[in-house]
Amino acid sequence: MNALINLLGGAGSLLVVALGFGAIIFIHELGHFLAAKWARIRVLAFAVGFGPAIVSYRKGMGLRRGSSEADYHKILARPGPAPEGLSPTEYRLNALPLGGYVKMLGQEDLHPEATSADDDSYQSAPVWKRMVVISAGVIMNLISAAALFVIVFMIGLQTEPPKVGGVVPGSPADRAVAENAEALGIERPGLMPGDRIVSINSRTPASFNDIVLAVAMARSGQTLGVVVDRPGVGEHLDFRVVPDTGRMSGLLELGIAPAASAEVRDPGPALRELFTQNLAAAGLPGVEAGMRLVAVGGQEPENPADHLGRVFDESRGSPVEVVFEGEDARRVTLTLEPTPELMTVNIPTAPRTVTPIEHLLGLVGVMTVASAEADRPGAPSGTSRGYEQGLRTGDVFVRVGETVYPSMAEGMRTIRDHAGRAVPVTVLRDGVFADLSLSVRRNGTVGFQVASTLERRPGAEPGVLVAAPPRNKADRDGNPEPWRPAAAGVIDQPGVRLLAIDGREVSSVTELRSALIEATRGADAGATIRVRMSLPIARGTPGAGVVEREWSLDAGAVAELQSLGWLPPPSLGIFEFERTLLRAEGPVEAMRMGVHETHRVMMSTYLTLVRLFQGTVRVEHLRGPVGIAHMGTQILDRGFIWLLFFFGLISVNLAVINFLPIPIVDGGQFLMLMYEGIRRKPVPVALQNALTLAGLALIGSVFVVVTFYDVRNLFGL
DSSP states (O other): OOOHHHHHHHHHHHHHHHHHHHHHHHHHHHHHHHHHHHHTTTTEEEEEEEEEEEEEETTTTTTEESHHHHHHHHHSSSOOOOOOTOOOOOOEEEEEEEEEEEEEEETTTTEEEOOOTEEEEETTTTTTHHHHHHHHHHHHHHHHHHHHHHHHHHHHHOOOOOOEEEOOSHHHHHHHTTTTTTTTTTOOOSTTTOEEEETOOOOOOHHHHHHHHHHTTTTTTTTTEEEEOOOTOOSSSSEEOOOOEEEEOSEEEOOEEEEEEEEEEOOOOOTHHHHHHHHHHHHHHOEEEEOOOEETTTTOOSOGGHHHHHHHHHTOOEEEEEEEOOOOOOOOEEEOOEEEEOOOEEEEETTTEEEEEBBBTBBBBBEEEEEEETSSOOTTTOOOHHTTTTTTTTOEEEETTTSSSSSSSHHHHHHHHHTTTTTEEEEEETTTTEEEEEEETTTTSSSSEEEETSSOOOTTTTEEEEEOOOSSSEESOOEEEEEGGGGGGTOSSTTTTEEEEEEEESHHHHHHHHHHHHTTTTTTOOOEEEEEOOOOOTOOOOSSSEEEEOOOOHHHHHHHHOOOOOOOOOOOOEEEEOEEEEEEESSHHHHHHHHHHHHHHHHHHHHHHHHHHHOOOOOOOOSHHHHHHHHHHHHTOOOHHHHHHHHHHHHHHHHHTTTTSSSTHHHHHHHHHHHHHSSOOOOOHHHHHHHHHHHHHHHHHHHHHHHHHHHHHHHOO
16 A cells, blocks of 8 residues: 555656646747747747647637647638638647747748748848847746745745764865864864854855755865854864765765754654664664654753764763653653774775775775665665575675675675676675675676675674775775775785784774774884784685784874774664755845846856866766656655745756757757858858757757666666
8 A cells, every 4th residue: 555655646746847847848938939929920839738739729710629720721721811810829738738839930940941931930030039039938947947936935945054964984074174273272173063164165055055066066176165163163164175076976075964953854654663663673762753862971952963973972982871752752761882983995996986995994894795684674675686696694705706805895896897797706604605696787786785894793703804905095086096004014815803902802893993092002103013813714624723913003003093983873873954944034035045046056057067078077967857857756755845946946957958059959049140140141051950960969869868877877777
């Protein structure tokens, strides 16, 4: 039943988006129609939708089923003058009511030679009037977009504030140092949760989306000025940040996430029960959707979610008490273990693709299967395919292709290299080796959730199993560059199991980190520690040899270790985003905000095209009709006001794209009219035909490419 409801709901959302998109195109054509009437150009048809006419109206003939065009021409063919009051314009409602078109005498985009010498034809109108007619569609789109934005800002748009909720370790935002940090007594680098960004590149962001867009539209290597208001600091912090290419988006990013509210998100009625079960399994029994976090570590601040990071970091690894409260005032008190902070490095896994890997001085875990159980309630989507091929939760990859004891980056890269083929693997499961052949999809995935041996599971062997230290990392542009981490001085092969640090036994990454920090405490100039380890187990070998080696760490490595803190457990990533209301105080301000937003979106669209040619935005980031429809259905879930805002964005984008200097679109037609106005003669028909074909080929190619990426993204191919 839930599946049927979701299907019907999805179809209804898609219909709403399709009708809205059609209305935007209709308004565009309405602009052409009104301008043509004003210019006294004969309009043969003004159609809503495409395909055969369902009903039509023509003055002098009335309303009728189908088109009146055939009968109209029969009347004109009769001897004598045409009946008085018979209009040349037919108003049609076509079978597919998505968009529309205007047909004028002597003007057909696909047939430039179809001209007319009549006084009321398109060609007979002065060039400046034809320019008005050609540009009227774009102008109508901009006017309608501004009107939509005015409505949106009069009512109010709920969106994420320009506030930092999380910082990705190792990201540009994490590495940045404020230029005035020393003067303000701030020692820790990077942006912090709770920071409010008041300016980015001298522009004031109204929402978190403004920050994302400003960063994505930056030039590659450009340094952005980021001004931050931090609670408890008397002055603004001035950062200079160079964005990196994001692993998932492929766009330039700072590495920050929106701020979270204190309210546990609600996945909807269909998934609410499963969500509660998953919360209990993740260590949050009793917590339900809609509850609020009211206390952290014995404190009850206004928004406890803002203080999670600080309280857990200050815990020094000790358990932290958190309190949730429901609408019925029922409270749930839980004690949670902090998560040890690790180091992060971006490892290239494919051309222009990087994967952030957690490590300790270059010690990285061997790739494992986090989840492959298809029969477990709440199992992540896509895991059944890996389960069917023999993978099980907790499997350790001893070999993937030719790579032995691969790290996550190595294993994912090898699997991706076998896209569309089978890859042989060997896994270690409960002390037993198992050989499997995994079928890899064309998108380079098998169908399981990946993890590493740094994430210890109950029942695992003592010690920490590690892969070979990475030999390169990604530079700012995602390209590999040589890297020799500190771990390369002690680990010379994959599959080593670390057993003890300076005599202190370790059985998890938390214990390993604590032992390394303790062994190097106070050693500001560097330290040499003893590491006991077992060498890799090979098939047919009864056991592994245990050896002890010395590991020399320089001052930089020691400082990195000593700076590591503590983080909230992943299970606390369950909160709704914090919201702010963008609303005008009156109609005048709403109009100002609407015009400003129209201009901002228009300039951003042009800048997107520039960045497309510069390479910081890629073709796969663009969206065609399929992608726009899919985005619209998702945005509809955020409410009707967000849908109006989305249609405003689409309307501006349509105006910009339509007025590009490309043959067949309005911009190309406008350029040819400029030529005609300057040379006092039209562009030769043969050249118009050639340009039309070139324009069709270009638009058709772009349509095919963006639709391909739309479908691929939609189905996760």
